[in-house]
Amino acid sequence: MIVRALEAGDRLALSALRLEGIRLFPIAFLLTEKEALTCADDALSGWIDSGNAFGVFDRKRLIGFGGLQGQNFTMSRHRMHMGPFYVTPDEQGTGAADLLLEHLFEVAIARGSTQMELWVAEANTRARAFYARHGFAAKGRIPAAVIQGDVPRDDLFMVRDLTAALPVRGPDGLRRLHAGDWRIFRAIRLEMLRDAPRGFGMTAAEFEAKAADEIITWIEKTYLWAVVEGGRVVATAGWYPMPGAVQAHRGHVVAVYTTPAARGRGLAGQLLTQLASDARAQGKIQLELDVGAENTAAIALYEAAGYRTVGTIPNCLNHAGHIHDQHLMICPLTA
Structure with missing residues (x-):
């Protein structure tokens, strides 16, 4: 498996994988399937062209993607937001998600960031466990951050200090x-x-x-x-x-x-x-x-x-x- 920045030729694969994620895990996305289907192609192309879209590949097949978004103001340029983040189900547990996230950490650090941030549905305990394993900690909550099918959903704000080592289990x-x-x-x-x-x-x-x-x-x-x-x-x-x-x-x-x-x-x-x-x-x-x-x-x-x-x-x-x-x-x- 390899991780790299997505290129123009990856747009169709990215679009298909994003639609898969929205259908299978709507809790992990802000877009609805209808919105994603009507989203202009140049929106995905613009994301790719910005250099903030990254993919993990098994041979030549795109199996996951993640995005970064930096801050524009001087006082907050040390912060990097991560999202969306998705790996296709049959590749979950293979290390693909770990490889992709570690690459995003490396890119953020290379860009001068010292803090990574993300939003995750409070009910998405599997994702929260994954992020916690990689050093993220919950720092706040937005009640009813998203309303899906008339059901409000709380989101958690999670942060990782990029200057700190990942926590490891201690000795006997x-x-x-x-x-x-x-x-x-x-x-x-x-x-x-x-x-x-x-x-x-x-x-x-x-x-x-x-x-x-x-x-x-x-x-x-x-x-x-x-x-x-x-x-x-x-x-x-x-x-x-x-x-x-x-x-x-x-x-x-x-x-x-x-x-x-x-x-x-x-x-x-x-x-x-x-x-x-x-x-x-x-x-x-x-x-x-x-x-x-x-x-x-x-x-x-x-x-x-x-x-x-x-x-x-x-x-x-x-x-x-x-x-x-x-x-x-x-x-x-x-x-």
């Missing part, structure tokens, strides 16, 4: 998780929600529906620590700062879990100690968590780590009809 050991670890965190998060559904404030189905960029954003906003063995997370615990200046001295603990095969080794205690050290280093004076009043094993774990119960929320969570109380526990971080 006890360490903080980062964006490149989203897949291994997703695996244990689904496991914990299925294995101990009453221990968390989210269902497995709710989490499974989350797109990759949503998981990455959550990881980046959370001080999420884990024990990784053989490339797999076997225990995890995290905390996040409370919002606002008047709550900035507090942190909230989340996602405390050890996979069954790794229990009995003290990993959860090690992680809770790490959370306390981490939060203390960031100037926090108190960590807090919620735990089910029926979860005696977890309560004992937290008490051993220095937490104490300060109150109870009655009827706090409803797990498929099982309504139960939650204790609020606090761990002081100062002597």
Whole structure:
């Protein structure tokens, strides 16, 4: 496969491939099929002549295309918009899309851009996962950005810093998780929600529906620590700062879990100690968590780590009809 700028002789192939994309994936395009059919040939020719249309080819067959659009003003010339972007279905998963996108990155950087931007339908979770894998992060949303067949569709604004390296999965050991670890965190998060559904404030189905960029954003906003063995997370615990200046001295603990095969080794205690050290280093004076009043094993774990119960929320969570109380526990971080 090769990627190159499209030329005048590619116009018919581009037109046919664009029509295919609109028919098969209307959510990925702003044009309707009717508009595309009535679009003047010189519009596509103009796009090709501008030098902003690129294609990926399998031998001589055009199998995908992508576009770039720079900014005209001095203060925004560091930004490059990408779109449209499409690869024919039978070539998806072959690396063609990766090759095309990497080429667009190279062109944007060569043109002096330091930031790539795009719009994607919020419901297009497959595309969002692809872009997240290549370093894009969701930065905003336009509600009802598009109305298709009287149905409004929200779009997400995604951005990639072209000066930053792509996130990669980290090594084994006890360490903080980062964006490149989203897949291994997703695996244990689904496991914990299925294995101990009453221990968390989210269902497995709710989490499974989350797109990759949503998981990455959550990881980046959370001080999420884990024990990784053989490339797999076997225990995890995290905390996040409370919002606002008047709550900035507090942190909230989340996602405390050890996979069954790794229990009995003290990993959860090690992680809770790490959370306390981490939060203390960031100037926090108190960590807090919620735990089910029926979860005696977890309560004992937290008490051993220095937490104490300060109150109870009655009827706090409803797990498929099982309504139960939650204790609020606090761990002081100062002597």
